[in-house]
Amino acid sequence: MALLNDLAKKKEGLVSGHRLCPGCTHSVIARQVFAAAETDKYDIVIAAATGCFEVSTGLYPYTSWNVPWIHTAFENAASTIAGVETAYRALKKKGKINKDIRFIAFASDGGTYDIGLQALSGAIERGHQFLYICNDNNAYQNTGNQRSSATPFGGTTTTSPNGKVKFGKEQPRKDIVSVLEGHHMEYIAQASPSNWRDLMNKVKKALDVNGPTYINVIEPCTTGWGFPPNKAIEIAQLAVDTCVWPLYEVIKGKVVINYKPQKKLPVVEYLKPQRRFAHLFKKGNEYLIEEFQKQVDAHWEWLLKREECGISYFED
């Protein structure tokens, strides 16, 4: 892995002038992705689904993208990038392009877990070579913080509000990594911008696979989650240290956990600094925090067991 000094000198794929909220991690993640890409060996082409990241970085006639970038509808980042990749393969076959190009789709959880899942599943099944990065900010943030299937249990949003009748989102978040595992992809991972070297390793690996790959990245959203703009990376680290957001890879179906906290923190450490969970700390709601902890523990134990037994359903 390159030294920080060298990384700082690399050409940026996303530059200043965008309109993301102060403290938003969308741009932090993108810069880590570009720092990882070996742009001396290949060019990068991006497709971005409608969402905070897309509307803030590509507001016509301005753009913060320093690489070829294509706007797509909310629901079809995967099919758009698959189409671009197919055109590239066809042109390469005809000898009209001879450079190496790698393709990345960026979408958030609304455009991935929910409305773009069909397009993503189809593109993966067809075996296009692209890396799909989901920047998961746990809700439809661009349109004002509506619940998605990635919203955590108990989290309040405008469409899963807490009050006298409800306590926030009633369902646990969708385990998108497990959903995608059913596609038998060679490489799936989960990462966090707080653990940037780990994230960069994953991007580098994923871009070298000859087929579809997927990385699920936690994307703390200062506005929707309710924390000060300078705390985003701390919040991401707390997600990792509480195992709310385990860092792991599924390589040809085998689980590899990249980070096991020496001391696994209780989930309250993650929940407390965020306004969207404030109601969980009201008297009488202790059971909700216990339930949250139970869900996190169960998923973590399951991952540990899968790593230990090392079985894979994947056929080489």
Ligand SMILES: Cc1ncc(C[n+]2csc(CCOP(=O)(O)OP(=O)(O)O)c2C)c(N)n1
């Ligand atoms: C079919 C369709 N439905 C709704 C919209 C309106 N819309 C645009 S972005 C968005 C939410 C984006 O949420 P997410 O993918 O989680 O991205 P975020 O803004 O949170 O980063 C919605 C509802 C749309 N563009 N197209």
Ligand code: SF4
């Ligand atoms: S609403 Fe959240 S995800 Fe969207 S730009 Fe602001 S901080 Fe980023």
